[in-house]
Structure formats: C-alpha cells, structure tokens
Amino acid sequence: MKFILGIDLGATLIKIGLLGKDYEIIEKRRLYTQDFKDRDSLIEVIVEEIKAILQSKKIDTKDVLGIGIGVPGPVDFKRGFVYYFPNIRGFKDTLLGEIFQRKTGIKTYIDNDTNLMGLAESRFGRGKNFKSGVYLTLGTGVGGAVFVEGRIYRGKNFTAGEIGHIPINEKGPLCNCGGKACLERYIGNRYVLAKARKVFKERGLTLEILSEMAKRKDKRAILIWKEVGRKLGIALTGIVNFFNPECIIVGGGLSEVGEVLFSEIRRTIRSRAMAPSVKGLKILKAKLKDAGVIGAALLVSISKIK
Numbered sequence: 001m002k003f004i005l006g007i008d009l010g011a012t013l014i015k016i017g018l019l020g021k022d023y024e025i026i027e028k029r030r031l032y033t034q035d036f037k038d039r040d041s042l043i044e045v046i047v048e049e050i051k052a053i054l055q056s057k058k059i060d061t062k063d064v065l066g067i068g069i070g071v072p073g074p075v076d077f078k079r080g081f082v083y084y085f086p087n088i089r090g091f092k093d094t095l096l097g098e099i100f101q102r103k104t105g106i107k108t109y110i111d112n113d114t115n116l117m118g119l120a121e122s123r124f125g126r127g128k129n130f131k132s133g134v135y136l137t138l139g140t141g142v143g144g145a146v147f148v149e150g151r152i153y154r155g156k157n158f159t160a161g162e163i164g165h166i167p168i169n170e171k172g173p174l175c176n177c178g179g180k181a182c183l184e185r186y187i188g189n190r191y192v193l194a195k196a197r198k199v200f201k202e203r204g205l206t207l208e209i210l211s212e213m214a215k216r217k218d219k220r221a222i223l224i225w226k227e228v229g230r231k232l233g234i235a236l237t238g239i240v241n242f243f244n245p246e247c248i249i250v251g252g253g254l255s256e257v258g259e260v261l262f263s264e265i266r267r268t269i270r271s272r273a274m275a276p277s278v279k280g281l282k283i284l285k286a287k288l289k290d291a292g293v294i295g296a297a298l299l300v301s302i303s304k305i306k
C-alpha cells in the first residue's frame, strides 16, 4: 500500500498529515509556525516530524508516493520554488521542494495553499457536484482558487485566483501586493477587526466575539458583517459576470459567522450581476476540515499521473 504526506504550511499553524490511498488521514500532527526562529529550523522540525510519523507507523520511505506542501504565498509550482511568503520571514527565493526532497529522500511537490484547499473542496467537498467554480478563503489574507473540470487553473505564472487583490475602487488604501483599493485591504481579518474595535471602542474585541454578537442580533455587529459581505459581493459580481462559475465556495475563519455574511454576499451578487450569469449559481460554505492537508496529498497524486 502507498501512503502520501500532506502538509499545510500556514503562517500560524503547520499541519502534517499521513494519508492513505483514499486520502483518509491516518495520522496528523501540528506545529506552531512562530515557535521557530528561522527558515532552516522550521524546515528541520517538519522533516523530523515526517520521519517520526513514518517510524511510528513502520512505513518505509519507498512506500510513500510523495510529499505535498501547501504554502502561504506565490510559488513556481513546476520547480517547487517559493517567491516569498507575505507572513513568514526568510523564505524568499527558496527551492523548497528540492530541500525537502534532499532531506527526506521523498519526491516533494509545492503549491499555493488556497489552490490546494480549492482542489480538495472541488474533489471531495462542496464542489464535487460542479464542473467549474471559485473557492475563496477569508482570513488574514483573502485567497482564491479557480477550478475547472476538477483541475486548478493556475495561469501563465501560476498566480491565477488572487481574488483578494481585485481592486474594488478607483482610489483607496495601499495594499501589500503593491496595488491599491484591493478587496483584501477592506475585508482581510485585521481590517475587519480594526474597524470593529473602533466602532465598539474595545481593544480586546476578537472576530469570534464579533461573530457571536452578530448571532445574538447585535445591530452594530450585523452592520459590520454586512459590509464585509457587500464588499465581497461586489468583487464576486465581477467574477460571476466574467467567469460564469457554477458555484462559489467560501471558507476560512470569517466564513464561520455564517448566514449574516452569506445572505449579504448572495443579495449583492443577485442584485448586481447579469441575470443569465447568476442563474442557478450556488454560493456555499466550505465543508472540509482539513482541506489544506487533503489538497496537498491530491497534488502528489495528480503530479504523479501527469
């Protein structure tokens, strides 16, 4: 039997999974990204965990099909090359795939984390009954992925799907990406939180609390979430008119607030998009708990088939 290692390397949390042939997770371990002082010690600890998992399950490296890693930044997925991570220092211009391969003796594949989560959702999650769709994740960053016929569309330089960097105004705040008035600059975690703390004049406020407040029908909290839904809906209206997807799947921390957000996204799109484009469109909350790990494993098997 062959196994696959799927790794979700996030800016906060690293999840390492051992998966079986049906992508079931046999073993999962977690590490905190900020516990490590630099790139090399971070890589070293992940490699140690991989070895420990294989040892504890008595699995030989030759029975591992490959290692897939989802990373939080733009990559050249053909070369396993990381351009940079906006939220983890030290990874600029790193041939990450090659490093893991050398240290573990196992063939390693790298892709952007949102692409891999979208891949997992399109195969096993909410997207499995649809031919085409858009996946987005609402967190510190606003990531996106485009899937068509069960495959991720990556674009010429593998950067397709950056929904968070669609500008929604002519003028507006500068964004980390070099653009301005990007969607992410309005609805990324930290901006929503900054706005909420200002409205409630409460520095200790968290997004979980803001979410709870909306569920308890707090009017000011509801207004903040509706504004997030409206801004996102405006950007998605453009996507719907341009790409005419069958479904839009929304995951990530902010999506947990649920209906107050989703109803506003739907309302905005329905009221603004071209009627034929929006007909039958489904806007759904993501389903898979370990989409990043499962998507990373899928990347390995897809790359092996090619």
Ligand SMILES: [Zn+2]
Pocket: 164, 165, 166, 175, 176, 177, 178, 179, 180, 182, 184
């Ligand atoms: Zn941007």
